[in-house]
Every structure is written in structure tokens, then in C-alpha cells.
Amino acid sequence: MPRVLILLALLLGFSPAAQAQELQTLLQPHAQEVAKPGRRTVGTVLDDLASSGIPQVATFLEEWQDKSVWQSPEGLFFIADEDGDNLILTDIDSGVETTAPSDGFTQLKPNGGVRRVIGTALVQFQLMDPDLNRRTTAVASIARRPEASQLAPLLGSIDGEEDPTLKARKIQLANFLSASFAEEPTDRIAAISSLSTDVSVEARAVLNQILTTRPALAEELPTDVNVARVLNPGEDMSLDAAYELLVADDLAAPRTDADTIKAALASNIINGRVGDVPVAQLGTTANRNRAYAQLAHSGTVPPLVTDTDRDAALAKFTFFEIYDEADTAITDAATTALASVETRVAVGQSADLALDALSLASIYFLAAIGLAITFGVMGVINMAHGEFIMMGAYTGYVVQLFIPSYTASIIIALPLAFAVTFAAGVAMERLVIRHLYHRPLETLLATFGISIALQQLAKNIFGTQARPLTSPAWLDGAWVFNDVVQISYIRIAIFVLAVIFLFLILFVLKRTRLGLEVRAVTQNPGMAASMGINPDRINMLTFGLGSGIAGIAGVAIGLYAKVTSEMGADYIVQSFMTVVVGGVGNVWGTLAGASLIGFLQKGIEWLNPSNTLAAQTYMILFIILFIQFRPKGIVALKGRAAAD
Template sequence: MHFQLKILIFLFSMLVTHGAVAEAESKSFEQIKNLITSKSFAEKTQAVSLLAAHPERRTTEILNALLEGELYYRKTDKLLLITKKQNREYIVSDAITGQDLGVVKKREIKKITTNNSIRKKIRAALAVKQLDSEDAVTRYQAVNQILGDPDAEMVTHLQQRLEIENDKKVRQAIELALAITELESADKKDRLAAIAGVSGSIEPAVRGKLATIVADDPDEAVRKAAKKALNNISVQIQLYSFLETLFFGLSLGSVLVLAAIGLAITFGVMGVINMAHGELIMLGAYTTYVIQQALPELIGLSVLLAIPAAFIVSGLVGILIEKTVIRHLYGRPLETLLATFGISLILQQTVRSIFSPLNRSVVTPEWMSGSLEINSVLSLTYNRLYIIIFCLLVFVVLNIILKKTSLGLQVRAVTQNRSMARAMGVRSARVDALTFGLGSGIAGVAGVALSQLTNVGPNLGQSYIVDSFMVVVFGGVGNLAGTLVSGLSLGVVNQFLEPWAGAVLAKILILIFIILFIQKRPRGLFPQKGRSAEG
């Protein structure tokens, strides 16, 4: 009996305190509501601080919604709403209680807008909440988020976390974050200790703080120590930036190789000057666009599907061009040049008439955007990484086709000695068409890759035709490996020149170099040997 009474009293007191807390909560929410629905960004910033400090669990959801631009308020009573847009309808729920409120019209609600500084503040606030997350990776990201400039509150939070943190990586990150704040300490010893603590880290935040110390710290010894630490860091950074430039060069090189390798077959192997090569690339890019339009839900798959589709489309167009125009012009390079130039204009205008002269947007799949972060200085963007791999893949497959298949054998036979091959029963006309189709198809595949990097428009091909010829001629006509080496090396040289010469001058320097090189070695890097080279 006595015991039951106790429980009852306990429950009652619980109810009372809970009620009081709830009342205080609703009061502060009222204030937040007024601040956050204000027009002034300063007041909104205040609201974010209040929300972040608020003990209520749902604040995380509210802050997330604000960050994503999904926080609205009802115009009639300023009720905060979290909205999800679904086919022109707004499904809303009460932001504070989470209660579902059904569908509303756009006119009834107003979006709460944010700006960069508010979003930055929200991210920091959310990061603090994530410091106690179960997941070590989330904690690590959270520490990195507030690495640069944690305020006093965050510092205490970090210190508390450090005491119980057991993940080694997270501990290091927290220690670094705390050392960075110590760099601003008033005590000289603390600053010196902090400099020792942060030296070796290449985080931009560290470099920034050290640079300010070197510039305006009152103490000579501290300045010296900071300068030394900064020098150590910059040696490391130079190494990473060298690697980065190399990666940039290889990726640009792969783009050049992809664009040129189809030409290496049609021009290099068959000797046809095909000015419409760029347009075959463009057709490949447009094929990607069309497939994406057909499969709007499966962006990742559509890019993969586009590779064989673009090969077939561009390949068929290539065969058509060969059958109707080029076969009548073998051995007449000037006429071929003019005729294919005309074809390129026709193809461009066709695309312009069908798809409009405006650029089309090809969506990059999730797994191709973003970058692989090796450390805070060096990160390799995924789209470039995939294109390097893809380029090598195409090169290998093409080599297998030319070296190991019967088609490849016939192609090489016809290019080496057409009449002898015909005498041996090779149908040279058919081989010509197929070879041209192969080269054109590869151009289409290059178009798929380019659609992920650049604008898909009717003029896409024009910007690559000169580069493609440049790569093929430099590498040595009729030599696939030469095309690979020349494309990659031109890419790397370009990227190493660009930082100090600028994009415009770098390109000019490369062109001058190639002109001089061709004067000395007119057959390129890897001249073809044997009798066919003379013909």
C-alpha cells in the first residue's frame, strides 16, 4: 500500500516537471519561430543558434530540413512545416511535433530561405550533435567539419569527447582540432606546444592559422617555429600537388586518346582524312542523352547501356558514310577532306534541327560524381578516374580486335597491300566498310565519355577534331600504341604547363612544339616500318 503511494507520488512529480519543461520548451520554440520566419538573415542566424542549443530531439530534423530547403511555414499562423515535394504537390508535416498534415497548395506556405553563412552554421551545429554518434566514420566527419573554427562551446564538447573517445582516427582528429584552437592561445608556451602538435598535418585550416602566426604573432620564437612548421608542410604539399598534376595530365590525356583512337583507325590505318570524326563523337554523346531520356530512373545503368548503343549508332553512321561517299574517293585525299567536311556540317545541322541548338544536359550518375579523398590536399575526382580506366580498356579491346581476330587480320592485310589481299580472297570493300565502322563506333564510345565531362551540343565534335588529328600525327600515323603514348604525354605536358603559363598559352606552346617536332620527325613518335609506310 505504502509502496504504491510512493510510486503514485513519483509519477505525479514526473508529470509536473515534464509539464513545466514542456511549457518552457514551447515558449522558446515560439521565439525561435518568430526569429526564423523573419526576413532578416541575422535573426535567422540567431534562430539557428537557439535551435542548436535546444534539448528537444527533433531539432536535428528541423535543422536538416532547413539545410535542404525543405522547411516552410504556413502563411496564416507561421506554423513551421517540413515539406516533401512530390509531383507538384507539397506533403507537409508539423516540424515540431512531426505530425502529418497532409497535402497543401504552394500558395498557402512560404519557404524559409538560407544563405551560405547560415548553412555553414547549421552544418557545424549538426556536426556537434554527431560527435556522439555511434558510428566512428560519422564522428570523424563531424570533427573534420568543425576543424577550422570551433567556438568555445564546441571546444568543451571536443574535450569531453576526447576523454571517452576510443577510435584512434577520431582521437587524432580531435587532438588536431584542439591544437588548432590552442594556436590562438594567449600564452606563448601553449602556442609553441600547439605548433609542435600540428606540424606534419597538411589540413588547410592548419596552414591558414600558421600563416597568420608567421605574419603577425608578437613573439619572435613563435613566428620562427611556425615558419619552420609551415616549410615542412609545404614540402609535403609540393609532392602531393605534383601527383595531382600528374593525375590531371593523365586524365586529360585519356580524353585525348579516347577522342583520337577512332581516328587512329580511320586515318592512321585506312588513310582516310575524316573531318566528320568529331561529329561521330557528338552522335555518341547524343545517344547517351537519348538513352537517359528513355530511362530517367536509371541514370547509372543508362550510361553503361549508352556505351554499346553509341558504338552501334556511330558505327552504322560511319558505315553509311563509307558506303555512300568515301568509297568513291579512295586515293583522293583532298576530295575526301572536302566531302567529309561537308558531311560534318550536315550532321551538325541535323542534330541542331532534331534536338535544338541548345546544349542538352546529361546527368552524371552518383558513382561518377565527387572525388576519392586521399588526404585533405590530394583528391582524385571519380569521373576522371573512371575515364582513365575506360580509356585503357578501350585501347586493350581495340588491340585485341586488330591483333587476334580474323577481321583484324584482314584489316591489316588490306592496309598493307590491297591488291595482294584481294588476290588472296579478302573482300576488300567489305573490310573497308567494317574498319571504318569500327573507327566510327569507337568515336561514338568516346562521345559517351565526353558527355560526362563537357557540354553536349551540336558543336561538341568541332572542339575535338583538331586535337584528335594532332594526337594521331604526333604519335605516328598507323600506330595505335603511338596514339596512346602521344595522347597521354600531350595531356601531361599540357597540365604541367598550365599552372604557370595559363590555359591559353599552354595550348599555344603545345602546338608550337608539335609543329617543330613534325619538322624534325615527319612520321611522328613511332613511325611505321616496312613497305606500306611508303605508300
């Protein structure tokens, strides 16, 4: 270690004058050590190289370590590539390439120990390299494969680091290395404790690395090793696994498994019998064991280790886990730190989960609000709502075909999707739904017919494969708090869109003439008509509005999911659930429904992360039960208005 520090000091103090020197000249006095380096002797060469300040040194060291340096018959050093019988020589100073026959050249083959020393010196060079990219690469490579030897050069490079981000990273990494490799236990414990506030994956890996254990066994629990915990066979580990440990330590005879018994029996059939058991009766475990015991008794096969034998053998030993790290103080510190980290991680995960749930709720809200409006105002279930979502998404895709700028295309796609689906909604209302008022079940079926036709039509036009709807570059990436909590910008955008629509719809319904008329028609169509409101017109506009919002939701959903002809079908049931759970005819109800379903789905997924299908199943079951207790949804209309 001291040598490295000297080297470091020299490196930090190199002068411009020294750069005038040539590497070849510098190496020649050390030719012997360079050609046949030993772990001890190579140090002086490296010291001289380091102190020289020649820029080519780093490249030379890399090539040397790579066994690509050759010595000419004259004793000069070259970087060389073999090319048949020739060598392509590169001058170590000028970089000029020449070709020469390989006769008389010797390849330098430093051994593993030497290469490591060279490597450490190289790290030094890379960490101090004037080029920021190379420094960053060096730091990243240390992070990938941390080693004890890298600690000192890393520490040494921190003070001279000019880039603040990289400096912080170097300090963090040095901390990780100290926790694992520092020589003084107190240094390690200090470093470990400082990790207790770090929720990064790396910090957790460092702590877990310190706390790795291996199983062990002894007749008495030893006092001289760092025991992590005692294992009770049958509880903490299976009896058979414990017995395997005994077998591995040659403390017990291996068990004979069912296949071995069967094979042994099969090869010992004499006159249709094994022992005194007829072959035909060997179809039960008990008979097989009896036959095998007889074979064992006669010494033909090793004796059978029964469950009783296994248990007796296990009873003689204590099983436990020991830490690979011998120092109790260090493992204790690491355990404490890890517990603290895990608490923080749990809090972070909850926050992350809440963000995920919020964005899912926003999507459901956007997908469902259009449905809620038409369902609430007109009592009409629009099964083609999902296809309007799809239509919006395809509108976005088509716009992007013509407008190459993603930002501009999205800005155009949003209103255009609204216009397209608004028109589709109005057409559907006029052509179909208007003729089916007061027959809600038939409306449901007719709109379903439209839904299959539209879906197939989209398939015929756009094909079955998914079409991209690319978001602008400024929506790429994620807002990262730390390794645990992050949210992609696109989800934030969808959330913002949902909020905008919430207020827009509230504004339209509560503050505009249209909203007033819509509410009037909802409450009493006959009376509204007699006051000069045209219910047909209101219904048409309402349906158009609901469909238009579906189109905008389609663009939003298409941005983060694939655009396919079936995408609408994926959202339609969830949208219905949102409307039904929230309560019909109420914007706040839809919001409540979307939040409940979003949070519920994420919550269940979190409890059972491996299985999103199960999460959806349980969520639907929950909703079915929820409807039992609040048939009218969360925000229910009360009184006579709700009676019918």
C-alpha cells in the same frame, strides 16, 4: 578557465536522478543573476545549470544568449516572441505555448561579455550533445570561427566522444586551436610542429594565421619585436608604397599627385598664366612642375615633394615586416612547419597533376583512337569524326530520356552509341569515302561537308542549349586522398574505359582474322585482294569500327562535359594532333601521342594556371615544332613502307 573545467567535470558526472528536476525551479533561486547577469556572477548560474543535467538547458541557454528570454511580473522565465502588443510565451520546461499581453514582462538582455560566457558554456553542451549531428555541427562551427575559449571545452569533450570519425576530427581541431591559442608556448610549439605533416587547407590556414605580418618602419631596426624580414624600398616594395607608410605615420608630407597639381594649376590661372608659364605651354610635365613650384614658392600651395625628396626621406628609415605573433620561437616553429607542409603540398600537387594529366590523356586517347584507325589503315582523314563523338553523346542523352535508371541507361547507351555511329560510319564510307580513295585532300573536304551538315542537324533536332548526360550515382564524387590529391570517379571510369579499349583494339588487330586482314590491306591492298581478301569490305568495317569507338568516346565525354552540337569540334583538332604526334597507323603511337599531349597541356596549365587558352596556344605551338623534328610522329614507321 577553472570554472569551465569544473562545469565540465560536473557535466560528465551528471546522474539520471538529477533529470527529474525542473528548470524553472532551478532558476528561481538565481532569479536575480539570471535577470541582470554580470560576467562574474553568471558563472554560478551556469555551473548549477550544467550540473542539473536537465535536457532543456541547452535550448534555454541558446534563447538566453539570443535575448529571447523574458521574465514575467511574477518572476518566472519564459521563452517569448513578440507579437504586436502580446507575447507568445513558451514554457521553458514543457514547451507549452501561451499568449499574454506584454505589459509587465521584461526582456533579458545579457551584455556582450555575458553572452560570450554563455556561448562558451553552450559549446560545451553542444559538444557533449547525445545527438551526433548536433555534435558534428558544433565542431564544424568551431572550425569556421576558432576562438581561444573553445580550446578547453573541445579538449574536455574528446575523451567522451564515441564516434571515431568525429573524435579524430576533434583531436585535429584541438591541435589547430592549441597551435593558435594554447597558453604555454611549449604547448603551442608542440602543436605547431605536429602540423608539419598535415597538408589540409585548414592546417595551412592555421600556420599562415600564426605567421601574419604587418609592415612597419623605424629609424633603427628594433630588437624588441619579432621581425619577419627587412624590406628594401624599390626591391621588396615600391618606393611610393614605402613613402605612403611614412605619410601614414605623419613622418613626411603627402605627395602631390598629377591630378592635384593639375587642379591647383587650373585654379591659379592669372591673366592666362600660372606663375610665368603661359597656360598653352602647360601640356608637358616639366612645365607643369615649374609652374607649380612657383605657386609653392609664393605659398599658395603646399610644396611639391619631388622624387629626390621622397628618396631622401626614405633613406632615413628602415622598413621591415613584423609578425603579429611576438614570440620568436613560435614563429620560427611555424615557419619550419609551413616549409615542410609546402614541400608535401608540392609533392601532392605533382601527383594530382599527374592524375589530371592521365585522365585528360585517356580522353584524348578515346577521342583519337578511332581516328587513328581510319587514318592509319585507310589514309583517310575523317573531319566528321568529332560529329560521331557528338552523335554518341546524343545517343546517350536520348537513351536517358527513355530509361530512368542512370546505371541501366549507361549500360545500354554504350553499345547503342557504338551501333549508331558504326552504322553512320559504314554509310559514310559506302556513300562518300569509297568514291574518293587516293584523293585524301578531297576526302578531308567532303567529310568536312558532312561534319557541318551533321552539326547543324543536331542543332535543329536537339536545340542549341546543352543537354545533360547524367552519370549514375556511384560515379559521383571523388576519390580523395587528402586536400591536395583527389580524382573524381568519373575520370577513373574514363581511364578504365580507355585501358579496356586499348587492349580490345590491340586484341582485334593482332589476334583476330579481321585484324589480320586489316593489316594485310594496310600494307598491300593489291596483294591482299589477290589473296581473297575483299579490301572494300575491310575498309568498310575499319571505318565502322573507328566511328563506333568515336561513339563510345562520345558517351564517356558526355558524362563529364555538356552535350552540345559543337562538342565534337572541340575535340577534333586535339584528336588530329594526337594522331599526328603519335605516328600514324599505330595504336601505341596514339597512346604515346595522347599521353604526351595530355601531360603537356596539364603541365602548361600548371605553369600558367590562370589561363587555359594560353596553355592550348602554347601546346599547339609545341606540336608544330615537334612535327619539325619528328615529322612521322613518336612511333614512326621506317623503311620503304614509310617512303611514300
